[in-house]
Amino acid sequence: MSKIMTVDILSSIKGAQPSEAVNKLFDVIKNAQPTNNNTFNNNHNNSVSINDLRDDVVIESSVIEKQIIIENFPKEKNGYLVVSKVIEE
Amino acid sequence: MDSQILKIHQQLVDKEITCTALVQDKLAQLKQNTHNTVNAMLDTMALDLAAKVDAKIANGETIGLLEGIPFGIKDVYMVQGTLTTASSNLLKNYKAAYTATAIQNLLNAGAIPLVKENCDSFGHGSSSENTIFGAVKNAINPDLVGGGSSGGSAVNVAKNYTVFSIGGDTGGSVRQPAGYNNVYGLKPSYGRISRYGLMAYASSTDCVGPIAQSIEDIRIVLNVMSGKDIKDQTSYASAEISQAQLLNSEGIKTVGYFKNFIESPAIDPKVKADFLQAIEKIKAKGIEVKALDFFESETLVSTYYTLAMAETASNLSRLDGTNYGNRIEGDNLKETYSVTRSENFSEETKRRIVGGNQVLSQGFSDEIYLKGLALRDTISANFEDDFKDVDIILSPVTPNTPPKIGDSLKDPHAMYLSDAYTVGFSLGQLPTLTVPQGTATGLQITAAKHNDELVLKFANFLKDTI
Numbered sequence: 001m002s003k004i005m006t007v008d009i010l011s012s013i014k015g016a017q018p019s020e021a022v023n024k025l026f027d028v029i030k031n032a033q034p035t036n037n038n039t040f041n042n043n044h045n046n047s048v049s050i051n052d053l054r055d056d057v058v059i060e061s062s063v064i065e066k067q068i069i070i071e072n073f074p075k076e077k078n079g080y081l082v083v084s085k086v087i088e089e
Numbered sequence: 090m091d092s093q094i095l096k097i098h099q100q101l102v103d104k105e106i107t108c109t110a111l112v113q114d115k116l117a118q119l120k121q122n123t124h125n126t127v128n129a130m131l132d133t134m135a136l137d138l139a140a141k142v143d144a145k146i147a148n149g150e151t152i153g154l155l156e157g158i159p160f161g162i163k164d165v166y167m168v169q170g171t172l173t174t175a176s177s178n179l180l181k182n183y184k185a186a187y188t189a190t191a192i193q194n195l196l197n198a199g200a201i202p203l204v205k206e207n208c209d210s211f212g213h214g215s216s217s218e219n220t221i222f223g224a225v226k227n228a229i230n231p232d233l234v235g236g237g238s239s240g241g242s243a244v245n246v247a248k249n250y251t252v253f254s255i256g257g258d259t260g261g262s263v264r265q266p267a268g269y270n271n272v273y274g275l276k277p278s279y280g281r282i283s284r285y286g287l288m289a290y291a292s293s294t295d296c297v298g299p300i301a302q303s304i305e306d307i308r309i310v311l312n313v314m315s316g317k318d319i320k321d322q323t324s325y326a327s328a329e330i331s332q333a334q335l336l337n338s339e340g341i342k343t344v345g346y347f348k349n350f351i352e353s354p355a356i357d358p359k360v361k362a363d364f365l366q367a368i369e370k371i372k373a374k375g376i377e378v379k380a381l382d383f384f385e386s387e388t389l390v391s392t393y394y395t396l397a398m399a400e401t402a403s404n405l406s407r408l409d410g411t412n413y414g415n416r417i418e419g420d421n422l423k424e425t426y427s428v429t430r431s432e433n434f435s436e437e438t439k440r441r442i443v444g445g446n447q448v449l450s451q452g453f454s455d456e457i458y459l460k461g462l463a464l465r466d467t468i469s470a471n472f473e474d475d476f477k478d479v480d481i482i483l484s485p486v487t488p489n490t491p492p493k494i495g496d497s498l499k500d501p502h503a504m505y506l507s508d509a510y511t512v513g514f515s516l517g518q519l520p521t522l523t524v525p526q527g528t529a530t531g532l533q534i535t536a537a538k539h540n541d542e543l544v545l546k547f548a549n550f551l552k553d554t555i
Contacts, residue, residue, distance in 0.1 A: 005450075007443050007446050007447055007450075008427075008443075010446040010450065011402065011430070011439070011442045011443050011446045012406075012409065012423075012426045012427045012430050013427060013430050013431050013434070013439050013442065013443065014427050014428065014431040015431070016431075016439060016442075016443045017443070018443060018444070018447055019440050019443065019444070019501070020502075021440065021500075021501040021502040021505070022394070022398070022440060022441075022443070022444035022447075022501075024502055025390065025391040025394045025395060025444075025502075025505060026391070026395065026444075026447070026448065026457050028387050028388060028390075028391035029391050029392065029395055029456075029457050029460050029461050029464065030456055030457065030460070032388055032391075032392075032460065032464055034460060034463035034464045034466070034467045035467050035470075048322040048323075052322070053322075054319045054322070061186075064169065064170070064186075065169070065186045065187055068169070068170065068184050068185070068186040069186050069412075069413075071184060072183055072184055072186070072412070072413035072414075073412060073413065074410060074411075074412075074413065074414065074415070074416035075416065075418075083411055083422070084411075084418060084419065084421060084422040084424075084425040085420070085421045085422060086421070086422045087421045087422065087423070
């Protein structure tokens with residue numbers, strides 16, 4: 001798996017190219033000198049304490065929630081929700 | 090301006106007005122408005138809720154402070170059964186299956202939602218022009234942009250179409266439109282209000298933020314929305330801020346401002362002069378003012394956009410038209426994904442997704458993304474040091490006055506740079522309030538993380554000082 005993926009493939013956007021406006025921002029970062037190069041020694045750690053994790057339980061969705069999820073599905077045929085053809089590569 | 094919530098509450102209690110008449114009046118104003126602030130009206134829901142409030146009052150029952158108060162919601166919040174489009178073509182027919190925690194808290198308190206409000210698509214923009222519903226027009230001068238991304242929300246509050254509105258702020262999206270339309274807009278400390286049900290843009294800086302005409306209304310709405318939520322594990326428990334707490338500014342002895350914001354060649358001379366005049370008035374009240382060193386605007390903007398683009402590329406990868414959204418069929422699944430995304434995302438959204446995937450790719454992530462994270466840490470550490478020396482940091486909201494409609498779309502890089510004064514505080518996850526005073530686009534008041542109370546306290550002090 002040494003296939004090079006271009007940004008249009010990575011982004012699933014046809015013909016997508018890096019833009020000049022955004023590249024100018026990245027150039028600033030490339031040339032910047034952070035005083036702290038250890039990215040994991042941070043001051044804004046939002047991780048959750050292991051004692052504070054939510055219960056690992058399945059929560060049943062309400063009837064109306066399920067109904068809206070089905071309503072939002074883009075395509076339906078003979079009572080089935082239809083997705084596009086999946087191809088193997 | 091005094092609290093609109095308290096005023097309307099009293100009018101309802103005293104039976105000077107009915108809730109139904111109030112809601113009908115606001116709905117009519119929203120429908121007739123020419124500022125493009127509306128994505129969808131919530132008429133039926135609003136009138137049903139208003140009738141219930143009127144019945145309660147007629148029965149002699151007491152009503153809560155927010156009961157019957159009409160408000161607006163930026164169209165990036167889930168409200169069960171309502172269209173939730175993020176102003177995008179992809180989700181133009183998408184119905185929310187559940188309700189965001191922040192909005193649910195307001196509904197539980199009895200507030201009445203009137204409208205889903207126009208904004209930049211997925212929060213991608215600083216002008217509310219990147220939208221399928223037409224550019225939002227500024228409340229003061231309709232030739233100018235309404236600001237963004239919560240432009241529709243700020244304009245609705247400024248025009249008094251809603252009593253308050255709930256925007257979302259990732260890099261300035263509440264504070265900048267509040268400044269452009271001369272109202273109050275708060276980005277609370279990151280995590281104070283649950284993000285559950287807010288469509289994710291950049292998860293590490295996304296904040297729910299109220300926009301209103303007074304500090305008191307901001308306080309009331311903030312209290313109702315705040316709190317720990319098991320559905321957003323970055324949320325935290327916070328104490329209620331009382332009205333009495335805000336009346337006393339004795340704790341504020343030192344105010345800082347960033348020298349390089351004011352000395353930047355990009356700042357409008359009038360904004361600069363007005364800001365320095367505000368500083369002088371604060372000094373005259375016996376408060377010590379310190380000029381602080383900070384990062385160059387370009388570094389702040391580039392760090393913010395690098396991280397925000399990486400996060401949005403990841404967050405928006407779920408939008409492929411499979412389970413929901415405006416799917417466009419291709420020959421196979423992959424083709425369907427790419428046609429759906431190419432045809433349905435705005436140019437600005439595509440630019441940010443591509444940018445995000447660039448910096449997350451192997452070979453680039455060390456040089457850009459990881460370095461961006463390290464810069465963010467340095468910026469946060471800088472804030473921590475600053476708040477050892479000062480209680481409050483004061484800044485202009487924007488370097489310039491609002492651009493004309495159409496100008497921002499022509500030059501995306503200039504639009505990114507116009508966020509120079511707001512993005513730093515987002516990276517620091519700090520509480521920051523825009524007040525409609527001091528400069529043409531207001532002032533930002535910032536305090537240390539989790540000290541939202543001090544921000545409101547200083548705003549109260551400033552109201553009578555400048």
